[in-house]
Amino acid sequence: MSFNENAHGVYAIAATPFHADGTLDHDSIGRMTDFYLRCGVTGLTILGIMGEAPKLDADESLAVVKGVVARAAGTPIIVGVSAPGFAAMRSLARSSMDLGAAGVMIAPPPHLRTDDQIVTYYRQAIEAIGDDVPFVIQDYPLLLGVIMTPKVLRQIVMDHPSCRMLKHEDWPGLEKISAMRGFEKDGSMRHISILCGNGGLFLDFEMERGADGAMTGYCFPDMLVDVVKWSRNDERDRAHDLFDAHLPLVRYEQQQGIGLAVRKYVLMKRGAIASDAQRKPGSALSAAARAEVDYLLTRVARTDPRAVL
Incomplete structure (x- = not known):
């Protein structure tokens, strides 16, 4: 499995399936992976915030990676490896790559405040995991409280050739996408892939600003696939019409505290997982x-008849 700076499409943020008693549901890991692949996703991102990664121990995390990679049959898998310390980050990153993952995703810890602190953190993180591991920058200031300006992101990209992608989750963030693509046009930054999160809430216009696709966990990844495809094909009204039909449910998912519960409930109703x-x-x-x-x-x-459950 591999991915590069030209990656596009939808990398679905996958849930982590549990039984009602809180134990890992290994059968549903395969079932869920099959579901995402049927939806037409380009890749999967596992052990992210939506994947409840902080609630797993090290062995469970690797079990999820192993199960998804084995079932994905060559589809690129990105593993969230953010951790309080670099030892745990390195262990999960190197082990995931050994199991066949395509790369890792790193979010900045909430205590970072200055540009220098952010740049230094990513330098130390890449030193820890190794510069041979392709990585994604996760930019999610609403949750993490870390403000990464376009110039800071550009510096991280230019300092680290192993940076292949930005997961863009700023809000409002359309101007940031334009700024990043502007750096590429003026030659001050090499090209990287930009995939967007925030539940897909702004995907329609993010695509028009230069995003390459989505990396989010909305419970209809097949809708995201269609919107990205039609946007890339300049079928603007068709993309917006489908997006608008889903927007009330996308909005409902964005409620703090119950968003994951909504997603898991719909994924269960769609047959992707056995339990929410x-x-x-x-x-x-x-x-x-x-x-x-x-x-x-x-x-x-x-x-959208896919919502007839």
Whole structure:
């Protein structure tokens, strides 16, 4: 498996399946991987924030990597390796690459405040995992509280040839995409892939600003695949029409605290996982919330028959 700076399409952020008692659901790991591949994704990103990675121990993390890589049959797999210390980061990164992962994703720790601290952190992280490991920068200031300006991102990209991709999750972030592509046009930064997160909430216009696709966990990755494809083919109205049909459910997923519960509930209804359980501490949908999600699905189904569950 491999990916490079020209990667495009949809790298779905995968959930981690659990049984109701909180143990890993190994059968659903394969089932979930098959589901994402049927949806037409280009790659998968596992052990991210949506994947409840901090709740797994080291052996469980590697079990997830091994299960997904084996089932993915050559589809590129990116592994989230963010950790409080570099020893744990290196161990998971090197072990994941040995198992066949395509690369890793690194988010900055929340305590970083200055540009110099951010640049130094990424330099030390790459020294730890090795400059032979392709990596993705995760830029998610809303959750992590770390502000990475376009100039800081450019410096990280230019300092580290092993940087292949930016996972862009700033909000508002359209101007940042334009700034990054502007650096490429003026020759001050080499080209890298830009895939966008935030649940896909701004994907329609992110594609028009120069993004290459999505890296997010919305429960209809097949919708994201279509929007990215049609945007790249200059079928603007077709892409926006489908996106608009899903937007109420995309918005509902963005609620802090229950977003993952919504995603897992719909993934369960779609047959991707056997249970919508999260490992504690975790959230759960009330009966009223489930009814609201079911109602939203009926509305999406008026336009997209994939929502008929």
